[in-house]
Amino acid sequence: MNKLLTFNSLSYSTSLQPRMVQPSLTVRKEGVGRCTKVHRNFNLEKLRNGYLFTEIARRELQHLEKYPNAKVISLGIGDTTQPIPDNISMSMANYARALATAEGYRGYGAEQGNKELRKAIAETHYKDVLVKESEVFVSDGSQCDIARLLLVLGSNVTVAAQDPSFPAYIDSSVIVGQAGDLEDEVGKYCNIEYLECGPGNNFFPDLKGTSRTDIIFFCSPNNPTGHAATQNQLEQLVEFARNNGSIIIFDSAYAAYVTDGCPRSIYEIPGAREVAIEISSFSKFSGFTGVRLGWTVVPEELLFSSGFPVINDFNRIICTCFNGASNIAQAGGLACLSSEGLEAVHLVVDYYKENTKILIDTLASLGIKVYGGINAPYVWAHFPGRKSWDVFAEILEKTHITTVPGSGFGPGGEEYIRISGFGHRESILEASRRLEALF
Amino acid sequence: MNKLLTFNSLSYSTSLQPRMVQPSLTVRKEGVGRCTKVHRNFNLEKLRNGYLFTEIARRELQHLEKYPNAKVISLGIGDTTQPIPDNISMSMANYARALATAEGYRGYGAEQGNKELRKAIAETHYKDVLVKESEVFVSDGSQCDIARLLLVLGSNVTVAAQDPSFPAYIDSSVIVGQAGDLEDEVGKYCNIEYLECGPGNNFFPDLKGTSRTDIIFFCSPNNPTGHAATQNQLEQLVEFARNNGSIIIFDSAYAAYVTDGCPRSIYEIPGAREVAIEISSFSKFSGFTGVRLGWTVVPEELLFSSGFPVINDFNRIICTCFNGASNIAQAGGLACLSSEGLEAVHLVVDYYKENTKILIDTLASLGIKVYGGINAPYVWAHFPGRKSWDVFAEILEKTHITTVPGSGFGPGGEEYIRISGFGHRESILEASRRLEALF
Incomplete structure (x- = not known):
């Protein structure tokens, strides 16, 4: 049968x-319709x-x-x-209801996120590693902040990413012009350094054979392989970045799933504050895939080659190209970080x-x-x-x-x-x- | 006294x-701290x-x-x-409460927005100008879509903007590398075409003296001048864009405030579908400044010089650099567009x-x-x-x-x-x- x-x-x-x-978009052939002159x-x-x-x-x-x-x-x-757990859903509903009252109405919030939520993220996720509230930027999800980070960095930086890895890293790099041409036969972009991660190397790249790049995307626990980098592996990564003067963009969207003691944040590694940005999300942590809420940490110690703080430029992008996450979603995020939540x-x-x-x-x-x-x-x-x-x-x-x-x-x-x-x-x-x- | x-x-x-x-960010001097080598x-x-x-x-x-x-x-x-009006607030609260139930829970939505909301936007705001539901992309606000549109267009396009105008147009153009250098003495970027709009020209630029650019930012009713372009003025603008093969990015965030019969959408002008994108927002229309919801219309007829549809690339950016507006905010948007709302x-x-x-x-x-x-x-x-x-x-x-x-x-x-x-x-x-x- x-x-x-x-x-x-x-x-x-x-x-x-x-x-x-x-709905499927029909690609028009040249000459059909009236084209603009914009390339x-x-x-x-x-x-x-x-x-x-x-x-x-x-x-x-x-x-x-x-x-x-x-x-x-x-x-x-x-x-x-x-x-979504009841108390979290209720917090969002209450916030939405309050928006209909003179006392509860709120217009624009801070582009960087509500102060209470930034504080709660710092205290809940980074209690032992001393991330400051002012270093936490609330987002509408880490995928969006990947693109905003690449806007911060511009097209003249070189990029490395784990292979395999979450496709938004490489696709966003291509979009902002950092990737170079696609080499079809191998399926790689010529300017991207692919950090091979498989069972043969315990899902951690051979850094001795890795070229220096400006940016290193690193996701742990990894999407898609599910491997969480060990303390020792992340120490190697931070040392590599420090020796090369690189910036790690560390994606900890799945940190809540760590069970065996592996680090949940790059900032658990000494020296990481001078070389790493961390992006993260409420999506898989609290079922907020549709509610849309995440955050990015940019430590004050992270400096460009001139000594200019990266946090200043990230803040400028957040204020110019983003207008803050939905205040209702932020109310939900705050409820997630309560002890009950x-x-x-x-x-x-x-x-x-x-x-x-x-x-x-x-x-x-x-x-x-x-x-x-x-x-x-x-x-x-x-x-x-x-x-x-x-x-x-x-x-x-x-x-x-x-x-x-x-x-x-x-x-x-x-x-x-x-x-x-x-x-x-x-x-x-x-x-x-x-x-x-x-x- | x-x-x-x-x-x-x-x-x-x-x-x-x-x-x-x-909180004010202290710009470190060169040599203080440990710099990366990233420029x-x-x-x-x-x-x-x-x-x-x-x-x-x-x-x-x-x-x-x-x-x-x-x-x-x-x-x-x-x-x-x-x-926010009660029924709209209630819709968002109900949606948030339903997320706590097996029947009402929703994860990722369509990056382009919920179908019902896209349909309602098309039918409410564009009923007479036949914008299709599939041409409406729901956003978390028009400021965010300005940046995403510039990601679509890249750094090799030339830009014009009304002077004065909402600063995100020019700032975002600078960020993606379209603006050229700032000429301090006049306060203008050398690659931007400034379209002077003041009482002397009834707040509409002299197009005869205007150079061709790939992109024309145009906001009506205008922020900051409050001037709504007349039918005749917008006809001139569309004709100018058609003759030059330019793309108009038309910002209609204040369309709800039009009282004297001026067009509320660029698509009221014949021929606009082949040359114009429209960005808009629930912020000032429904008090959603903090809730975060907007939309962008990209007509299928809008083509790059090769004939490739702009909507395809916009869709690619939306899927890669954005993950949809908050589903709770979208429920609110739908309620705004009900007759009661x-x-x-x-x-x-x-x-x-x-x-x-x-x-x-x-x-x-x-x-x-x-x-x-x-x-x-x-x-x-x-x-x-x-x-x-x-x-x-x-x-x-x-x-x-x-x-x-x-x-x-x-x-x-x-x-x-x-x-x-x-x-x-x-x-x-x-x-x-x-x-x-x-x-």
């Missing part, structure tokens, strides 16, 4: 809410395909068109699925971690080599000798499960699939059953 | 909630001073330090002060317009020549022969009223002051009394 039919006929309740994608930005011409997660959403929708009754399980984009969001994090463990156990029992998943909600599954888009397509076609092909995160992700532990428990269990049936 | 003492001793209830500013972005070195409104907020706080008991009235930044927000707009009329009448009665204020919440007051920063400082010092010096909007704003009609009625009446006492 056809497996597809089996899955289609399940009465299983799906968690599918596919991210809406922009297309040549940096954008260098971008390959659509943005990875837009492409995944598009494939998911395409699959649904083909199998309208399929109960698709989305373990792709890494979207949170569990309700923290207790509640950690329960949700634990729930996703349990999901991830179920997926790891399933895949391991099938003889598939898996990495990550201990300190992150992502499982990084190896399919030796296979193209990751092929594995992605096979899994989607045969099990109606969306994953993310590893090569979408860079050439170093080839042969891998990222499977997300975000989802309702029943979806995860059902996905496990389908994967067991497939492999 | 010292006027200041008079004002200080008033028991008048102030509306002051000064926008928090980043400061030379585009940022070209920016003059801080961002205008950050500077205004800083001056206001400085003033409060000098006069701790002063009842400062802020007619500067243009910040909304009236509560529209009725309520228009009452608030009328309230601000009445404020503006009070200010106009006061200034006119004092023999001060004023412009704007009919189609916009801003009064543009002329002080012939005087430096606008001096007028700003005198008004602040002697009346504890914050305004904005016209030259902050460009050299064409010299001799002018922008006075905002946003505020509680009692503040506006009190401000009028103080101005009467001063002049």
Whole structure:
């Protein structure tokens, strides 16, 4: 019997809410319509395909068109699925209600974020490493601040990024003109230094063989591999940056998932304040993927070569190109960082971690080599000798499960699939059953 | 008796909630601390001073330090002060509460905005000009989309902007490297084409004497002058752009304030769809300055010189450098566009317009020549022969009223002051009394 039919006929309740994608845009041919004389930005011409997660959403929708009754399980984009804890939701609702009153109405807030929230972030996430409230800038999510950081740095800096890594680092670098040309045969941009991270080097690059760059994007716990860098690895990274006069942009969006004692912040490493910016987010920590809230830390000690503080330029960009995160979302962020809020969001994090463990156990029992998943909600599954888009397509076609092909995160992700532990428990269990049936 | 003492001793209830500013950042001297080897972005070195409104907020706080008991009235930044209508606030609260339930929880939304909201914007604001839902991109405010539009266009385009104009246009152009060097003696960037708009030309530039540029920023009703361009003026502008193959970035953030029949959208002008992007906002329309919501329209017919649609590249930037506006804010936006919501927000707009009329009448009665204020919440007051920063400082010092010096909007704003009609009625009446006492 056809497996597809089996899955289609399940009465299983799906968690599918596919991210809406922009209706397909028809590229007009030259000469059709009336063109302006404005040339297309040549940096954008260098971008390959659509943005990875837009492409995944598009494939998911395409699959649904083909199998309208399929109960698709989305373990792709890494979207949170569990309700926001009650006290946090209530704080946002109360704030929104107060906006209808003379006493509670607030207009423009500080572009850098509300003082109380900046203070709470500093005290909750950076208590032992002495980040100051004034060094915390509240954002509408770390993806947005990646672009703003690149606006700060300009197009004349050189960039390194883990390979594989979250695609916004490299795509944003391409957009601002830092990446150089794409070398199609290897799938790399010629001006980007790719820091290979795989099982062969315990997911930490060989820094002796790494060229100096101005900027080093480093994500830990890593998206997509799920590996959290150890204290020793991050000490090497900070030493490398200090010796080279580089700036690390450290992405700690998954810090809440660390369980084995690995650092949750780059500032746990001595000397990091002079070489590192940290971007982070409430998205995966508190289920704020749709509410939109994050933050960036720029230490006062971080200086350009002239001695000019990076924080001054970041502040200028925040004031000119951003106008602060939604005040309602910020009220929610503050509630997340209350003791009641923290207790509640950690329960949700634990729930996703349990999901991830179920997926790891399933895949391991099938003889598939898996990495990550201990300190992150992502499982990084190896399919030796296979193209990751092929594995992605096979899994989607045969099990109606969306994953993310590893090569979408860079050439170093080839042969891998990222499977997300975000989802309702029943979806995860059902996905496990389908994967067991497939492999 | 010292006027200041008079004002200080008033028991008048102030509306002051000064926008928090980043605690002053000490610029380190070269050689102090340990510098990285990363060079400061030379585009940022070209920016003059801080961002205008950050500077205004800083001056206001400085003033409060000098006069701790002063009842400062802020007619500067243009910040909304009236509560959000009840049904809109309730919609956001309900949405936030639903996020705590299995049925109501939502994670990532579409980067381009929720479909219902895009549809409602198209149908409410562009009903007669046939903007499609798929051409509307929801943002967290038009200031943010200005920066994202410049990321789309890159650094190799030439730019024109009204002089005076909202400072984010030119500052963002400087940041992405489009502006060239600042010519200090005239206060202009050498690669920017300044479109002089003043009483002498009915606030519309002499296009015959204007050089072609790739991009033309045009704001109507204008911030700061308050002038709404007429149908005829906008027809000239569109014809100019079509003849030159330019792209107009039309800012309609104050469209709700138009009363005398002037166009509220550039798409009311035939042929505009092939040459114009429109950015707009819920900030001044619905008091969402702190809630953060706006939108940008990119018509499908707008093409780069190669025929490649601009909408495709804008969509790519939205997906890569932005992750959608807060879903709670979007729920509020949808409520604004319901018939009940529209009725309520228009009452608030009328309230601000009445404020503006009070200010106009006061200034006119004092023999001060004023412009704007009919189609916009801003009064543009002329002080012939005087430096606008001096007028700003005198008004602040002697009346504890914050305004904005016209030259902050460009050299064409010299001799002018922008006075905002946003505020509680009692503040506006009190401000009028103080101005009467001063002049």
